[in-house]
Amino acid sequence: MLFYLIEIVTLIAxxxxxxxxxxxxxxxxxxxxxxxxxxxxxxAYITAVTSLGNTENGFTQLYILHWNVPWPLPVLxxxxxxxxxxxxxxxxxxxxxxxxxxxxxxxxxxxxxYTIVANNDSLFNGAQGLAGVPRPFDAxxxxxxxxxxGLVFLIIAVIFAAILFLATRxxxxxxxxRFMRAVREDEVVAxxxxxxxxxxxxxxxxxxxxxxxxxxxxxxxxQTAFGSQAWFPLExxxxxxxxxxxxxxxxxxAVVGAAIVLVGINESTRFLPASIPSELVGPGRGVLIxxxxxxxxxxxxxxxxxxxxVRLYGRRIETPDNPELPTPPQTADATTS
Amino acid sequence: xxxxxGITSGYRxxxxxxxxxxxxxxxxxxxxxxxxxxxxxxxxxxxIGLLPLQGGSVHVDELDISQMPPYRxxxxxxxxxxxxxxxxxxxxxxxNLEMGGFTLTKELTDRIDTVLELFPDLRVAMKQSxxxxxxxxxxxxxxxxxxxxxxxxxxxxxxxxxxSPLYAAKVWESIRNIANAGIxxxxxxQNVTFALEQSDQAYVLVNGQNTSHGRSSDLKGRSDVxxxxxx
Amino acid sequence: MHILIQSIxxxxxxxxxxxxxxxxxxxxxxxxNFVNFAYGEFLTLGAYIGYFVSTQAHFNVFVxxxxxxxxxxxxxxxxxxxxxxPFIRGRPNLVVLLIVTVALxxxxxxxxxxxxxxxxxxxxxxxxxxxSVGDINFTGSQLLIIAIAITAIGALQILLKYTxxxxxxxxxxxxxDLAQASGINTRLVTRAxxxxxxxxxxxxxxxxxxxxxxxxxxxxxxxxxxxxxAVIMGGxxxxxxxxxxxxxxxxxxxxxxxxxxxxxxxGLAFLILILVLLLRxxxxxxxxxxxx
Ligand SMILES: Nc1ncnc2c1ncn2[C@@H]1O[C@H](COP(=O)(O)OP(=O)(O)O)[C@@H](O)[C@H]1O
Ligand SMILES: [Mg+2]
Numbered sequence: 001m002l003f004y005l006i007e008i009v010t011l012i013a014x015x016x017x018x019x020x021x022x023x024x025x026x027x028x029x030x031x032x033x034x035x036x037x038x039x040x041x042x043x044a045y046i047t048a049v050t051s052l053g054n055t056e057n058g059f060t061q062l063y064i065l066h067w068n069v070p071w072p073l074p075v076l077x078x079x080x081x082x083x084x085x086x087x088x089x090x091x092x093x094x095x096x097x098x099x100x101x102x103x104x105x106x107x108x109x110x111x112x113x114y115t116i117v118a119n120n121d122s123l124f125n126g127a128q129g130l131a132g133v134p135r136p137f138d139a140x141x142x143x144x145x146x147x148x149x150g151l152v153f154l155i156i157a158v159i160f161a162a163i164l165f166l167a168t169r170x171x172x173x174x175x176x177x178r179f180m181r182a183v184r185e186d187e188v189v190a191x192x193x194x195x196x197x198x199x200x201x202x203x204x205x206x207x208x209x210x211x212x213x214x215x216x217x218x219x220x221x222x223q224t225a226f227g228s229q230a231w232f233p234l235e236x237x238x239x240x241x242x243x244x245x246x247x248x249x250x251x252x253x254a255v256v257g258a259a260i261v262l263v264g265i266n267e268s269t270r271f272l273p274a275s276i277p278s279e280l281v282g283p284g285r286g287v288l289i290x291x292x293x294x295x296x297x298x299x300x301x302x303x304x305x306x307x308x309x310v311r312l313y314g315r316r317i318e319t320p321d322n323p324e325l326p327t328p329p330q331t332a333d334a335t336t337s
Numbered sequence: 338x339x340x341x342x343g344i345t346s347g348y349r350x351x352x353x354x355x356x357x358x359x360x361x362x363x364x365x366x367x368x369x370x371x372x373x374x375x376x377x378x379x380x381x382x383x384x385i386g387l388l389p390l391q392g393g394s395v396h397v398d399e400l401d402i403s404q405m406p407p408y409r410x411x412x413x414x415x416x417x418x419x420x421x422x423x424x425x426x427x428x429x430x431x432x433n434l435e436m437g438g439f440t441l442t443k444e445l446t447d448r449i450d451t452v453l454e455l456f457p458d459l460r461v462a463m464k465q466s467x468x469x470x471x472x473x474x475x476x477x478x479x480x481x482x483x484x485x486x487x488x489x490x491x492x493x494x495x496x497x498x499x500x501s502p503l504y505a506a507k508v509w510e511s512i513r514n515i516a517n518a519g520i521x522x523x524x525x526x527q528n529v530t531f532a533l534e535q536s537d538q539a540y541v542l543v544n545g546q547n548t549s550h551g552r553s554s555d556l557k558g559r560s561d562v563x564x565x566x567x568x
Numbered sequence: 569m570h571i572l573i574q575s576i577x578x579x580x581x582x583x584x585x586x587x588x589x590x591x592x593x594x595x596x597x598x599x600x601n602f603v604n605f606a607y608g609e610f611l612t613l614g615a616y617i618g619y620f621v622s623t624q625a626h627f628n629v630f631v632x633x634x635x636x637x638x639x640x641x642x643x644x645x646x647x648x649x650x651x652x653x654p655f656i657r658g659r660p661n662l663v664v665l666l667i668v669t670v671a672l673x674x675x676x677x678x679x680x681x682x683x684x685x686x687x688x689x690x691x692x693x694x695x696x697x698x699x700s701v702g703d704i705n706f707t708g709s710q711l712l713i714i715a716i717a718i719t720a721i722g723a724l725q726i727l728l729k730y731t732x733x734x735x736x737x738x739x740x741x742x743x744x745d746l747a748q749a750s751g752i753n754t755r756l757v758t759r760a761x762x763x764x765x766x767x768x769x770x771x772x773x774x775x776x777x778x779x780x781x782x783x784x785x786x787x788x789x790x791x792x793x794x795x796x797x798a799v800i801m802g803g804x805x806x807x808x809x810x811x812x813x814x815x816x817x818x819x820x821x822x823x824x825x826x827x828x829x830x831x832x833x834x835g836l837a838f839l840i841l842i843l844v845l846l847l848r849x850x851x852x853x854x855x856x857x858x859x860x
Binding site: 030100240284286293 | 832835
Binding site: 349387406408417422423424438440486 | 735738741746747749752754755
């Protein structure tokens with residue numbers, strides 16, 4: 001029981017990181033990254049190949065880089081790699097102001113990356129993926145019991161989640177964060193901030209993918225293995241469900257949504273009647289998540305914890321006593337969070 | 338006759354117009370004047386049904402059209418030429434007119450002929466893509482399209498914007514012809530002096546509210562009206 | 569040299585499959601102004617119907633196609649009525665509609681797994697006879713695929729060009745607001761568009777099954793991004809553009825497939841898509857270059 005609790009809270013913490021990142025893209029600025037899970041995968045794979053070194057830990061597997069940099073650098077590299085790919089893709093596709101182009105491009109990227117990674121053994125060991133990934137503090141805690149190590153990892157995951165949560169909140173309150181929401185609400189009003197809306201979208205894409213990569217890195221370290229079955233499209237939708245159920249645009253909502261959706265999925269499948277064949281459990285879950293998403297979008301689009309709306313419309317924003325007054329453009333801070 | 342009472346409407350629940358009243362009698366040209374952003378185009382979108390009413394009502398004669406979708410308002414007697422995008426650019430000129438007469442069947446060709454009597458310039462370009470027309474011709478095509486179903490009221494959003502004075506006068510000649518046929522014409526005009534010279538009546542809209550209304554000849558020369566665009 | 573010519577032939581077959589899907593997707597995208605991420609699942613359903621009717625029940629391939637068109641056409645209209653219309657009435661953000669279509673894709677794909685299982689169903693080829701056209705060898709099935717594509721797209725072109733309904737669809741692609749304000753019952757036209765788009769998915773699904781010999785729950789989805797690539801290259805809402813782009817994509821994919829690892833074929837198509845987005849985001853055939 002205790003072990004189950006530790007495990008589920010750890011997974012919740014990692015999914016909170018995913019949800020926070022997706023919330024910045026989808027919730028703050030309104031760009032739709034349908035291939036979000038591919039960025040999680042990039043983070044996971046890069047974390048693995050920058051920490052595995054040549055040891056292979058008893059597995060025979062092929063992979064690139066063979067670095068062995070000290071923790072937590074591999075996780076950071078995972079995040080940066082995901083952010084770099086996200087930014088590259090966004091630079092290409094976001095010149096179009098249409099949300100669908102990015103959605104199409106991210107979906108296509110995820111599908112193409114998936115085929116390439118699964119069919120090319122020399123990158124990340126093909127479809128099987130990588131195993132034996134070193135866990136943080138493995139050497140120091142070699143003698144620890146499963147529960148104790150689990151607890152240590154839980155603390156690590158929660159610390160990561162907490163740091164990223166605080167960073168997100170800072171971002172939301174910063175001029176860049178307000179600009180992001182202005183872009184989501186109204187292109188025309190956003191123009192009055194004196195910056196190009198593209199900047200907000202690029203920043204959201206980069207930061208959100210960074211979160212995805214960090215989460216992916218932690219996930220592969222926790223499971224010590226990661227293969228292509230771990231990044232089926234369904235996984236993206238668990239994260240979307242978390243954000244939408246929790247409350248699009250609300251950071252606390254992302255936390256609550258991640259917890260509810262993960263616990264919900266775990267618990268609902270535990271209490272399924274035994275007569276249901278096990279191969280139907282996965283698809284049934286997929287149907288359920290899809291229906292849940294549509295029902296929430298239709299009947300409670302604001303989610304369980306609605307975002308506190310700021311007034312961004314019309315001339316109101318220009319009145320001098322308005323606390324949401326757009327800040328004058330600053331040249332340097334556009335890309336920093 | 339078009340009668341709007343207590344019209345309140347706007348975008349995403351935020352009202353732009355508050356309690357606006359407007360009446361357009363048959364056969365009369367009525368101009369709406371007001372500074373940029375006053376809500377003139379918003380009023381037209383609300384009258385035609387592209388924006389939902391948040392309060393008030395719209396009638397054509399005795400018929401309440403407040404809850405109708407746009408295409409039913411058109412069939413109830415409204416014709417509309419928007420400020421931007423007056424034509425279907427990937428359709429030919431003739432096809433544009435066919436779209437205006439979507440509910441017509443046998444009488445379509447006759448109706449196109451009748452409408453073109455008002456706009457002879459278009460006759461030579463019938464098979465061309467509408468996107469090849471000049472700005473002024475596009476306005477004419479939009480008006481011709483809106484006349485296809487023999488409307489009782491026409492809504493023209495800045496029909497002379499961007500046109501040379503000569504072409505603007507030509508557009509107003511068409512407008513007066515339309516009104517002489519018994520159709521009420523509601524237009525938006527940028528140029529106050531010009532509009533007051535041309536129209537029968539005028540409304541002034543500022544900040545989403547009616548301020549003045551009267552015969553155009555009476556409003557002419559009043560500093561609070563003609564000064565609208567100076568400040 | 570022979571390999572090159574032969575792979576151009578296969579390219580035309582692949583192009584026909586992509587073209588049907590892309591044209592059906594492009595029509596609905598152009599008119600309703602949101603892209604349907606569940607379109608791959610529409611094709612998958614069509615493929616299953618074709619399999620049950622033609623392979624299992626041994627009916628003629630055309631009976632299978634008509635049945636598939638009927639079922640997927642109805643599915644599309646039903647989804648429009650039950651799911652999209654209520655959303656659209658609330659004037660939602662584009663992003664919300666996109667997520668709804670992705671969620672539908674997820675639901676349908678998993679439903680197929682539950683109802684049809686994940687087994688590969690072998691689709692029996694309608695004709696294995698070999699024909700030579702110039703230096704290229706085709707099977708009867710492959711020629712059938714090309715003929716079906718030409719017929720279906722030709723028929724749609726006639727509808728769009730010469731009928732009132734078709735002209736209204738083009739008018740809505742230009743501006744749905746102006747179409748409504750001109751007196752066109754846009755709800756009716758939208759319903760017709762979903763019906764036709766769904767019927768194209770039915771044809772596309774069967775043709776896809778004929779081309780790859782089998783049906784499984786992710787069949788249509790794995791082609792979706794090729795349809796997207798053709799739609800974007802061709803310019804949204806321009807069926808002819810989608811057709812020409814499909815031919816380009818089909819030939820590039822099959823010709824490169826003759827020389828490089830098959831796994832990279834999709835990557836190449838993606839590269840083309842990215843290049844188009846970079847250089848001509850409004851499509852290859854637009855007169856304007858990119859907007860900044
Ligand atoms: N699509 C829109 N979404 C949100 N606000 C809008 C939109 N169109 C216009 N507005 C706002 O409504 C107000 C009135 O605009 P409009 O009716 O176009 O003015 P005009 O009198 O110049 O035609 C303006 O403040 C404008 O910013
Ligand atoms: Mg205006």
